[in-house]
Amino acid sequence: MPALWTLTGRSIAVSALALALAACQSMRGPEPVVQANIPTGYLANANGPSIAEQGYKEFFSDARLVQVIDLALNNNRDLRTAALNIQKAQQQLRIAENNQLPTIGASGSILRQDTTSAPKPFTTYDVSLGVTAYELDFWGRVRSLKDSALDDYLATASARDSTQISLIGQVSQAWLNYAFANAQLKLAQQTLVAQENSYKLNKKRFDVGIDSELPVRQAQISVETARNDVANFKTQVEQAKNLLNLLVGQSIPENLLPQQAVIQITNNQAFSTGIPSDLLYNRPDIRTAEYQLSAAGANIGAARARLFPTISLTGRAGSASTDLSDLFKSGSFVWSLGPSLDLPIFDWGTRKANIKISETDQEIALSNYEKSIQSAFREVNDALATRMHIGERLTAQKRLVQATNTSYKLSDARFKSGIDSFLTVLDAQRSSYTAEQNLLLLQQADLNNQIELYKTLGGGLKTNSSDPVQYPASSSQQKYHKEDVVK
Template sequence: MKTLFPLNPRMILFSIFAAAAVCMVYGCSLGPEYQRPDIKVAVPDRYDNASGATEPIENRITGGDRWWLEFGDPEISRIAGEVLKHNWDIRRAAAVVAEFRAGLIISRSDRFPTTGLDFSAERTHRKVKSQTMGDITIGPSGRVIIGPGQTRYTDTTEDFYNLSLPMSYEIDLWGRIARANEAALADLLAADENRRAVTHSVVAETISTYLELEALERRMVLAKQNIDNHTSALKLVEGRYNLGLSDVLAVRQAKRALAQAQSELSPLRQALGETQQALAVLMGRYPETRPPRIQSEDYFKRLNPVPPGMPAELLRRRPDILAAEAALQAANARIGEAHAARFPRISLTGRFGYASSDLDDLLSSRRQSINYGADLLAPLFNAGRLKAAENATAARYDRAVADYAKIVLTAFSEVEGALLRRKELLDKRDRILNLVKEAAATLEAAEMRYQRGVSGYLNVLEAQRANYSARESLVMADLSILTNRVSLHRALGGGFN
């Protein structure tokens, strides 16, 4: 029976090469193409709690992400620069980026042929059996008689040398390798954005820690001033007691107030030391402490007003959002990779080399050999393993979408929250300034009335506590405003000019 379409090996190889060429030119990649998912959240044109200039925040972002320069403090700039050089979390994040960059090179190598050098030398020792004839004699009747022979074993040695260049190349017929490269590149982008996110977080934590350190030093100045005031007040009360103008209860009350003021200094020293140690660790140094610095009372400087912004721009600049989207792209590419793994794989193999039993004659042209062929590996039965693997990659993509949506909403919440707190904190500070003014006036009036004998010393103690509490509240309000600005820069993923 004659077949209509005879199977010709050359035609099969030609068909394979033609299909491979078409797919390489036109990009036969299975799986869905990436599109940014719709998280179904109505994003406003501007932040609800933004106020001030009319230029959007994102139009004023500094290109180098050196948002801490806005504070105008050389010490903050110095600390930030040292953290960028010596912080171990940042170094670790950079090492992760280097790891994924090497992984991308490994993944891309699958798109190119692989070749190697194979040299082997073999020596075989064996015994060769040989049979010798016996003596030949002629008998009385004239018949030839052959005597018994001997069996001999001779040691022989055979050498064999082989030198070849094996080559192999997998034709990416369905885009499996291309999708793997796409996923590896997205992983690298995600790692790099995570490095930026870590850098922002570490610098923000460092600056917030430094601001807390300054606030503790100012609170220690207030605590020492409070001790001095109570010491002076005790001398005044004791002087009036010695003159018979005051009773012993006032003396006891003054001593109790002084003891309480002195007891408040030790926790501040402890907190200052712990904050200094934490700052040293962030800067990559040994945790150490030092005496508090003297802080001036006129230290607070109002920062530039926050301009309104476009929340949609946040999706294109905040590193953790960009990292989440890169992870989405990687998960999407792996769906195509898993889908392509269910189709046959075609590999081209070849070997060019020499083989000889004489090393001196190994590279002779008559010892040359060339082998080439094609391998096709098609999955026939795997109990649903490949299908389950594809379903698993699709589920991981859905999980990445959920992570992305949560990160985006969290970012919007952090920005809106920082803007809301800023307005309230600035209003609170204005009210505390009025409180400080009234507390100082109340203390002055209470001391005047006590010295004149119009009121008791308890009113003076109450006024002293209220004055100290108001001044300390002002320090804490200033700290909240400054750290809130740090949180805003961290939420925005950068600063503005």
Template sequence: MTERKFSSLSATEKIARAALGAVAMALLAGCSFIPAYERPAAPVPEHFDGVAEAAASPLSSWRVYFTDPSLHVLIEAALNHNRDLKIALARVEEARALAGIARAERFPTLDAQGSANRSRTPADLTGTGQPLVASRYDAGLGVTAFELDFWGRVAALSESARAQYLATDEAAKSFRIGLISDVANTWLLLTELAEREHLAAETLNTREESLTIIRKRQEAGLATDLDVLAAEGLAESLRAEWADLKRQRVQTENALRLLTGMAVTLPAPTNLANQPSMTELAPGLPSDVLLRRPDVRAAEQRLVAANANVGAARAAFFPRIALTTGMGTASQELSGLFDAGSKAWLFNPVLKLPLFDAGRTRANVDMAEARKVQAVADYERTIQQAFREVADALAAGSTFSEQVVALEANLRAQQARFERVKARQQAGIANYLEVLDANRDTFISGQVLVSSRRQLLSAHVTLYKTLGGGEE
């Protein structure tokens, strides 16, 4: 009986039943075209040069790593008031909202609906010779154009939006670590410039006093015009350098105020030699280091999003079924809207099957796959860049330590030379040009030493940043 009944169906009805059967099987099977995600291998060496195999030391909070109380005040102000950080955090909230919107597309939207409609048809159109006034009132609940996600297209778009949100969140964390590093480095630069400016001012006073002495000696016939001109040239060149250092210091103060949101009064810089030391860090193996960096994690989430977009593009080859349905009451009179017998319902599934689109769907798949290739390359490049930054920071820390020791010894030698030449000049054995030359070399050595001390401390700041910061 069943077979005869089925055979009597029209061809259209058979196709419709077959299509519904296929849709039901797909629904039960939970089809998805999202490719299985596999994290690409890190294209970097297994070890950092000069670093033995060892577990990485735990990264402490910046409050523990940076021990300078003045720097604590500045970093706190930056984290609370920096406008760029506020923008980054707002973008995270925007991405979170977009992910929520994409996730909501996987569920039907239920709306309460109410409508009233009155219309008048002219007499010559009614067929009865009398005008017709009609009224209709409706109230009910309904679902509009909900896509039945048999092929995982909507799920893939939701997964992509979620990964984009996570990537944005990691990017904000990376920006936050960068902001802490920028504040610390700018503070160290300000300290360096203040110290160098103070050193230049002291040396300028010494040279002006020497110039006064040489002019008196010239008047007494004990010094030549060449001695006076040499002393004047050294004094004025140092005056110009002093002015340059003052300008750099003020500009650095302005940069630090901008980083901190102009929320605090800048503390007075201290001597770099008296700066509190920072916590020593052992980087460990590259795999331990690089995968905890927020920028690497952000690049991986962008890759996850690109992978999901490939699945969504592939699913576009298959039919989409959108369902519109509603249930409620309807009546010609508002007072009879909820009377017995006023029940009304609507069931309207729509099947959309792509037949010809001039290659648009295929091109979308090609574009999604190309973007995935780009995301893989971006992830690998980010890891390589991270490896280089850590290696550079390690090299800078070790070499600047050696450089500072050598420059301290050089400064002691230049100071001893200056004192001896000055004594020889006072004894009439050496001329004053030798004194000025020794004084200039001592000043330059002091300036270079201060700069190298700042670079050594900045290398520790950079290492903290390149290792991905610490937990708060």
């Protein structure tokens, strides 16, 4: 009879262990319905695949900029921190996965005791190998926590991808800012030379008594204004370089820095956006929000599982003896196996409150996910809105530059001929200088817009266009895939 009960007890324990290891049904419930209310198309769209499919080495045509981006990807501290966060999340996922498995450990003890039934004190030696409080995951609590850790890890990896895309955009725009700050500096220096020549001419005319002192002082004002602009743009050049060095994470070699305005930054003539669904796949920030929404659903499953008893299994097997020399001899083998049950009867609604908190967290994650989709489409359409009219603005500004330059030349000729006053020359000169400055700003805005459109579409994650980009399925996607297989 004892042998029968022992066999039955072992069978029950083994069956319970097998049932726990069989991965129980999750209690996370159905996933929420996403209602982002996104547009069916973009503000404007060129036929063809999205430019985000291009690697940054194909999209950017300037070899110097590509080298600067490579340096930034290797040395930028924000990107390095993002990579370390991935390592941290990976270890947290490993811990959550390990919690699904029993923890096995060895133990040993020496106990000296005295009892009334024994004639004298005696010592007990014990050595065993055992499982300590292994939770039988009947309700899927441990599995849900593992799913949540998986989604957090995937969200962290996607956040790192977002950091890379943002970094490439910031570096390329800072590189352009340095180039156009130099262009503005050179324009200011040229203007200063012209103003100094005007000042010298007016001073000579004053010295010989042709004009009064007023044109001399007017010319002097223009000279000092131009000198101020030169000093200001020298400061902007140094600040642009400092920002670029910070983004790259090191001092940039001089041969990689543009010393004049950049005419072209990409070989693309048409900036196609692809179809709207491409944006949901190409934007890692949307993926991050999706993973966080899935993690919130897994946390609901873990909270609901706490409504049910927590069943843990403890077992050990080893040797015990009152004589150390007999510890490993025949007849000293001992074992024990038994479950434990934990179910709070009165917790004053704490577990139900935790479920409500988890459900609210899911609603927050859903709102963040929907907003990330809406924000992505808004950013793309904003970039497209600029793209639609930037060509017209550039054409008009170039014509304005031509007109103001011609006006300045005519005014200068009329002044030297004694027809007009120097004030007319000053007005024409200021208009020409301002038009030249605005043209540089507009050319920079055009190139920045090309970078912005590439970034907002999700471009910059690939190095080369042929590089594959894959996003692992979230725990909720894996759950539904398994259900489809079962059906």
